[in-house]
Structures are given as C-alpha cells and as structure tokens.
Amino acid sequence: MSNQLLKGKRGLIFGALDANSIAWYVAEKAHAHGAKFVLTNAPIALRKGDIFKLGEKTGSEVIPADITQVDELEGLFQETQSILGGNLDFILHSVGMSPNVRKNLPYTDIDYNYLAKTLDVSAISLHKVLQVAWKMDAINSWGSVVALSYIAAQRTFSTYSDMAQAKAMLESIVRSFGYHYGVKKKVRINSVSQSPTITTAGTGVGGFKSFYAYANCMSPLGNASSDDCANYCISLFSDLTRKVTMQNLFHDGGYSTMGISDTLIKSCFTCQGECFDDIVEKERVMGKK
Numbered sequence: 138m139s140n141q142l143l144k145g146k147r148g149l150i151f152g153a154l155d156a157n158s159i160a161w162y163v164a165e166k167a168h169a170h171g172a173k174f175v176l177t178n179a180p181i182a183l184r185k186g187d188i189f190k191l192g193e194k195t196g197s198e199v200i201p202a203d204i205t206q207v208d209e210l211e212g213l214f215q216e217t218q219s220i221l222g223g224n225l226d227f228i229l230h231s232v233g234m235s236p237n238v239r240k241n242l243p244y245t246d247i248d249y250n251y252l253a254k255t256l257d258v259s260a261i262s263l264h265k266v267l268q269v270a271w272k273m274d275a276i277n278s279w280g281s282v283v284a285l286s287y288i289a290a291q292r293t294f295s296t297y298s299d300m301a302q303a304k305a306m307l308e309s310i311v312r313s314f315g316y317h318y319g320v321k322k323k324v325r326i327n328s329v330s331q332s333p334t335i336t337t338a339g340t341g342v343g344g345f346k347s348f349y350a351y352a353n354c355m356s357p358l359g360n361a362s363s364d365d366c367a368n369y370c371i372s373l374f375s376d377l378t379r380k381v382t383m384q385n386l387f388h389d390g391g392y393s394t395m396g397i398s399d400t401l402i403k404s405c406f407t408c409q410g411e412c413f414d415d416i417v418e419k420e421r422v423m424g425k426k
C-alpha cells in the first residue's frame with residue numbers, strides 16, 4: 138500500500154542495522170511513499186553489511202558516521218545534501234546503546250564511564266544531530282524529526298538500567314530543541330514511545346520476553362510491531378501532521394494508559410512469559426515481525 142505521502146521529500150535515516158531494525162522498516166515505507174533518503178549507521182555496524190542490501194532495495198546511498206562525533210555528522214549532512222540535491226525534510230533518530238546493559242551490570246553497580254557513553258549515544262546524539270543541522274541550516278521549513286523512545290522514561294522497568302535515564306533525556310531534548318527549531322524554522326521534533334519490539338537493541342534488554350509478553354497482554358490493541366511503528370513515523374514525516382511538535386507520542390496499543398487487563402488477570406501471572414513464542418508465531422503467520 139502506498140499513498141506517496143512523502144513524494145518529493147528528502148530524508149536521513151539513522152539506525153538501520155538489520156532487517157529487524159525499526160529504522161529498516163521506516164526506510165522501506167519511506168521508499169514506498171516516494172521519499173529519497175540517505176541511510177547512515179556507525180562504521181562498525183556497516184561491517185555487518187546488511188544495510189547495503191537495504192540501500193540497494195531503496196535506491197539509497199549509505200554513509201558511515203558515528204552519531205556521537207560532531208565532525209562526522211557535519212560531513213554526513215554535507216554529503217547527504219549533495220547526494221539528495223538539497224535540504225532535508227525528515228530525519229529519523231533510531232539509535233540506542235548502553236554498555237551497562239550490554240555488560241549486564243546491575244543498576245546499583247553501573248560503571249559511570251559507560252553511563253556517559255549510554256547518554257551520549259542514546260540521547261545527547263539527538264542534540265548533536267539537531268545542532269549540526271541548525272548551524273548548517275540543513276532542514277527545510279515544516280521538516281520533521283522523529284526519535285524513538287520507550288516508556289521506561291516515565292516508569293521503572295527493573296532491567297532497563299541506565300537506558301531509562303537516556304530516554305528521559307532524549308524526550309527532554311525533543312521538547313527543548315523542538316521549541317527553538319519551531320520558532321526559528323517551523324521544524325517539528327517529536328519522540329515516538331514504542332512498544333517492546335523484537336530487534337537487536339530490544340532483545341538485548343534483560344527479561345525481554347517477559348517485557349514483550351506482559352505489554353502485549355496489557356495492551357487492548359496488542360503490541361505495536363516495527364511495521365506499525367514505521368507507518369506512524371511516515372505519518373509524522375508527512376504534511377498531515379504539520380502542527381504536531383515537542384510531543385512524546387505513545388505508540389503502544391494503549392499500554393501506557395492501562396492499569397490491568399482481563400488477559401493479564403487470566404493468563405500472564407500463570408504462564409510467566411511462556412506465551413511469547415505463541416505471540417511471535419501468530420505475528421509471523423500474519424506476515425509481521
């Protein structure tokens with residue numbers, strides 16, 4: 138299905154690692170909706186090679202850049218503008234990483250150098266992207282920037298560790314920069330707070346199966362998939378949402394507003410996440426991830 142909602146628009150997409158990545162789905166949809174864009178990821182992630190397949194599929198060039206390095210971002214924006222032939226209309230920030238989570242350190246014993254890295258990669262990087270774009274005047278009026286977040290910014294999830302602080306900071310940057318970019322150039326900046334999703338970053342969080350199954354049982358509409366998330370991002374990049382800015386938008390099947398659901402009362406406390414495989418199989422059959 139394509140309504141060409143992004144026809145004529147130019148974009149920059151951070152964070153497609155493999156076919157499970159949320160950014161991968163967004164890139165495929167953006168292509169189907171008529172956008173031209175550049176794909177970027179950390180040089181080390183490019184070694185995996187998958188992103189080049191996405192590049193071929195969507196007719197997009199791939200440019201390596203570490204999102205924490207301002208000079209690399211400046212080069213990235215310059216090259217992107219020259220490849221696409223002008224300023225950008227949309228940017229997707231779909232980047233997150235915590236060395237504390239990777240190393241499985243308990244929250245009460247995190248390493249502070251790792252914490253600094255978590256915040257830099259997962260939150261401050263959004264500020265860096267926006268500041269570089271601002272100084273280069275690289276985003277068109279009514280352009281749209283979307284960053285991906287998670288409800289651990291507001292609530293405690295015991296194994297989400299310092300990524301909770303990163304998401305809280307990310308959402309705060311969305312509001313603060315959203316004000317300045319809105320006044321200066323009518324650029325919109327929002328975060329999408331997405332359901333647990335089966336990706337490399339997602340499944341790296343301890344107890345992910347329980348996260349996923351619990352959220353699915355709690356949400357009246359069920360968890361939002363990567364495919365659903367991509368559709369939502371396309372709507373936010375489109376001209377149909379021109380007055381939406383500085384928001385943290387929950388995209389979670391209703392999870393964030395729930396207390397407890399019938400499904401959870403009846404099943405989850407007894408199965409303790411065993412339904413995960415059933416849910417994934419059902420989604421697979423429905424043609425989703």
Ligand SMILES: NC(=O)c1ccc[n+]([C@@H]2O[C@H](COP(=O)([O-])OP(=O)(O)OC[C@H]3O[C@@H](n4cnc5c(N)ncnc54)[C@H](O)[C@@H]3O)[C@@H](O)[C@H]2O)c1
Binds near residue numbers: 178182202204335
């Ligand atoms: N999967 C979930 O359950 C879930 C839920 C809510 C929000 N999110 C958020 O969605 C976003 C995308 O994650 P995903 O789930 O698609 O996983 P993913 O692992 O596919 O994507 C994370 C990306 O961040 C990139 N990255 C890490 N360090 C980088 C650096 N220094 N420079 C440039 N890129 C770097 C990785 O290479 C990878 O492409 C993240 O912000 C994540 O926190 C994920």
